Structure formats: C-alpha cells, structure tokens
Amino acid sequence: MRAVTYDSYAPDDSKLHYGEVADPKVGPGQVLIQVKAASVNPVDWKVMAGGLDPMMDCVFPVIPGWDVAGVVTRTGPDTPEFSVGDEVMAYARKDAVSTGTFAEYVAVAAPHVARKPAGLDWAQAGGLPLAGLTALRSMDRLGVGRGDVLLVHGAAGGVGSIAVQLGVALGARVIGTASERNHEFVRGLGGEPVTYGEGVVDRIKALSPSGVSTVADFVGGQLETTRAVLAPGGRHVSIADPTVGQHGGEWLWVRPDGAKLAELAAFVEAGRLTVEVAQTYPLDKVGAAFEASRGGHTRGKLVIVP
C-alpha cells in the first residue's frame, strides 16, 4: 500500500517519505480500515520530533497519524462487532508509536472503533476522534452541565471548537478565547468569543462578572487567566499544561475509546455537534499539513485524504 513514513526522529518534515510499504497484518480483535480520511493533530509532528520518546516506544519506520475514518475491508479472528463494508472511525493510537493512519489502510483494535455518524462526511469524521474524545474527556472530568459557565481557552482549534459545542449541548454557557478573525466562527458554535492576550481577564469578567465555574485549557500557559476568573469552588483542566495539577487542576490525556466515540457520534446524530474542516491535503502533502498545524492557528481540523 502507499503510506507516509519516517525512519528517525526529526524536528522538521525532512524525514517524511511517501511510497510503498507492506500491507498491515490484521490480528485477533482488529479490523482493517481502508482510510478515507485521517486528520492531523499537533501531536503527530510533536511525536516526529521525538517529544513523546520518554513515555512511548517507537518502532521505525513510523507511519504517522492517529485519527481515521474509513471502511472496514477485513476483520481479524473473533471480531464480531464489525463486518466488511462498515463505515467507521477511530482514534487509532497504539501502545507504541508505529503504524498510523497516513496510509491507504490501517489495522485498529475493535474496542477503539465506532460507527461513523451519517451526519459527517469523510473528512469531518476523520477529524473527530482524537479532538472529539479529548473535548468529551474534558467535559466529563469537569462535570459540565446546566448552570455552569465554561471558559474554553483555544475555542477555535480542533479540540476547542468541539468542546464549545459539547459545552453548549450539555447546558452550559460557554465563553471561548479566540482571535478576532474567529469570533464569528465561535459564535456559530454557540459560544461567546473573547479575544485572548492582554486584558482578557477584564473581557471575561465583563461577560460574567462573578467569574466562571469551569475552565478547559486547550492552549497551555493560561494558568494566570484561569485563576483570575475561576469562581470559588470552580474546576479546571488542561490538555496542554502538565503543571496544572500543582494549581488545583487536572492534566488530561486522551485515550482511544470506541464507546466514548459512539457518544460523540450520538451528539452528531442529535444535530448538536459538527466538525469544521479548515483544509484537506492528499497523502503526499502531509508535510504541508504539518507546517500549517505548526503555525498554531488552524480553525477546526486539517485532514489528510488519501
């Protein structure tokens, strides 16, 4: 099959190679998915730079990419949950950095797979798993619900744009930080946008004078603002600041989870959640997609379409 690979860590895209590799094996409890779309997440180029080496083994050559939407073309032994032809999606991270989704096919453990909701096209479904599971995990850990005022740092990004919609669907009032060019976008998701940077605390307090009850940080480096606006007894989590635990918050790390992915699909089917796709790229342009992601200002998701 055709795939993107790299055979050593690199801080840039110089090691990315596009070419033929062996087809994946399909083990017990796995399904083989023909990739229709595979989104880019910042972790993909962070992994390529060796950023996760202290915590994850790496088997070179690596096929990058952890998100997939596609069609089941084969099932491994004893995988009754899925059949050939099923349209599915998955957060396909494995225990070691190894065979990912920027390829024509990927083998994924069935418990990590869920059915693709009809309300998303392939590119949108490919953009949902990692970012969506992260956003949902954040809502779950914060216990977001009716009566909450939720502040989302990074409301226009892959995770943030989904979290804003989930917060609204769960009954919260959602305030989201974004640059001005994204304010209409955040409003369209149901959030109240505020510009980040100097004066952000005053702008948040102008919207909610008694502060916010919950904060989800999807940017990092936001503790000062979080602490200034969090009402007494409030809860906060971060996916981008490992020090948050020292300040009364929780640092979250998304897990592959087909059942939780099905919960996200239900939000889609209920008309409460969609996925914004900023741009799609062919498989041989993963480097260009990584470059765009490194820029840090993607609205929604960047998606690879083989």
Ligand SMILES: NC(=O)c1ccc[n+]([C@@H]2O[C@H](COP(=O)([O-])OP(=O)(O)OC[C@H]3O[C@@H](n4cnc5c(N)ncnc54)[C@H](OP(=O)(O)O)[C@@H]3O)[C@@H](O)[C@H]2O)c1
């Ligand atoms: N721990 C985990 O499980 C986990 C899971 C997923 C992601 N992450 C990490 O979380 C971060 C976000 O991921 P992502 O996929 O959402 O990234 P992303 O889609 O690349 O985020 C881009 C967004 O960040 C916004 N942004 C940039 N600087 C900002 C600031 N100072 N304040 C508010 N918004 C700002 C940009 O909005 P503007 O263009 O309006 O500036 C843009 O919309 C990354 O560091 C990623 O590696 C961690």
